[in-house]
Amino acid sequence: MGLRYCCRRIAMKKAASTLVLQFLLLGFASAADLLQNPDFETPPPGVPANSTGPFLLWQNDTLPGWSFSGEVYYLTASGDGQRRAVQLGQDGTINQTFAASADYADYLVTFAIASSGGANCSSNGSVVISAPDSRGVFPVGEKQRAVYGQFLGSWGDREAIDLVIGSETTESDVNATCWPVVDSIVLKSITSLVKANDNELVNGGFEFGPDFLADSNEGVLLQPAQSPVQSPLREWSILGTVKYIDSKHFFIPQGNAAVEFVSGNSSGIQTAAQLTKDSSYTLEFMLGDGNDSCVGDLEVRAQAGSVLQNYTIQSKGMGSAQKFSFKFKADSDTGTTPISFVSYVSSQTKDGTLCGPVVDDVVLRASLGLKLAIQWRFLLSLLLFVAPVMN
Structure with a gap:
């Protein structure tokens, strides 16, 4: 009987682990094929084969996969390795309608923008991206x-979604060379997430966020998002500007992605957990640098409820991390x-690129006594459910 009970417990534990893994994998649903001609290649x-300059699209022209209005230019590849792209002039917009998947999901977009005018256009032009x-x-x-x-929105049931990308400027100069350039647009869908084993936080490893561009090595900038529901870093709100970085181009303490705080003053992330009052918990996390030449003292303030702790590492900018934890x-x-987790210090690399501390693998654990009490409550409820069925 003891052996049978032991084997049954092992089987149930393996089944539960497999179920959790299956739920987690659901979050990686891809939307890579939803857009047509997303990189404008x-x-x-009507573009001449030997064209090397901006080609103004007229009313009778077509941009495969996209509709457009206003001043829109098509930029062809040049000898310096530039990609084909679209430049949005005065009142220039492009849009494409895609169908959401049958299952309800969150949709995120990653995109690259640039100015073709150099230093003379430092304050002219922004890109506006909108969805319903x-x-x-x-x-x-x-x-x-x-x-x-x-973050674009949450949809399902094959709903038609219109993605609109346009230019915006507050200056009177309408010099077309100063208008923004857009290329490499990628959509990603993420279904409902669940907690991993032994972690009270969802997406504590930051594996669920916007896609990384295949032709980019600088990571993905995430602007302030007050609500975790409308944040591209799922389940976390964003304070200031942070950089979402990948293991292919940066040092990542754990997994495939992490968060780097790059805007200095009050740059960070925040979430919330449903916890049992007066119970004890432990917050663990990894703090490091992304191997991006960010040298010096990198500091973050970690907060759980009313407990605040400051943590500092001395970085050589070559990729390293330490694990920290505190009880509350x-x-x-x-x-x-x-x-x-918030950083209040602004750092830069030698070439002037903003950089900062990297946070990853955030785990919130309940105390052993609380975990046992929860497990007993679960087993009791399971027995109360199973007993009538067995009879």
């Missing part, structure tokens, strides 16, 4: 292209405990 039929449930404005930098991620007692009357 298929040119309009969202609108985001993204500034165009003067040094190089920037990659951004945005849930003291919220509402049962909702905020969890946050």
